Amino acid sequence: MANGWCGLEVKIEDLKAICQGAGLRATHQRLEILGEVLKADDHPSAESIHARVRKRMPTVSLDTVYRTLATFEAFGIISRLHICSGRISYDPVRKRHDHFVCVECKRVFDCQIPGIDELPIPAEVTAWGEIASVQLELRGICKECLRRRRKENACG
Ligand SMILES: [Zn+2]
Ligand SMILES: [Zn+2]
Missing domain, CATH: 1.10.10.10 (Winged helix-like DNA-binding domain superfamily/Winged helix DNA-binding domain)
Known part of the structure; x- marks a missing residue:
């Protein structure tokens, strides 16, 4: 690898x-x-x-x-x-990693949220099958989009 x-x-x-x-x-x-x-x-x-x-x-x-x-x-x-x-x-x-997704520009940022691998998995999930990996997707608005929004608001 x-x-x-x-x-x-x-x-x-x-x-x-x-x-x-x-x-x-x-x-x-x-x-x-x-x-x-x-x-x-x-x-x-x-x-x-x-x-x-x-x-x-x-x-x-x-x-x-x-x-x-x-x-x-x-x-x-x-x-x-x-x-x-x-x-x-x-x-x-x-390498296992998580994502922060900007809902505005759709850019995806890699990040690593600690403790994901130790998350307690509910019994109903383990009843469905075996888990191979866990990934978290965080959604929000990136800095650049926030800045652009602020500018647009200031001008309008
Ligand atoms: Zn963005
Ligand atoms: Zn990634």
């Missing part, structure tokens, strides 16, 4: 190791797409991953990107976030 947080430089050997570790053949296309997801610090949509990958692989289609992301998801390499807006974005699965 690559270490550290999103936004760090991702090495090709690390990408290969991630694919192979998950039991997936490390094709050139997969490595390029995975590299973009891991590099991103903005929880990108498939469309924006496609735009980034195309800079180095102009022939790659959006459909291929969709399919590759779905494969990564199925193999547990990335996770798909369903943000309140209905926008779907992708997140590398590296």
Whole structure:
């Protein structure tokens, strides 16, 4: 597994190791797409991953990107976030983390809320099945949106 947080430089050997570790053949296309997801610090949509990958692989289609992301998801390499807006974005699965979502600009921020793993799980949940992971989504308005709102109010 690559270490550290999103936004760090991702090495090709690390990408290969991630694919192979998950039991997936490390094709050139997969490595390029995975590299973009891991590099991103903005929880990108498939469309924006496609735009980034195309800079180095102009022939790659959006459909291929969709399919590759779905494969990564199925193999547990990335996770798909369903943000309140209905926008779907992708997140590398590296370290358990939570999200703060701005309901206005839909930006997603990574954060880590302590104690999540020790949350008491109600018996009705354990009756449904086994829990693999717990994630918290906090919704609010980010600083920038708050600032913009304040400005708009001041001018209007
Ligand atoms: Zn915002
Ligand atoms: Zn995240």
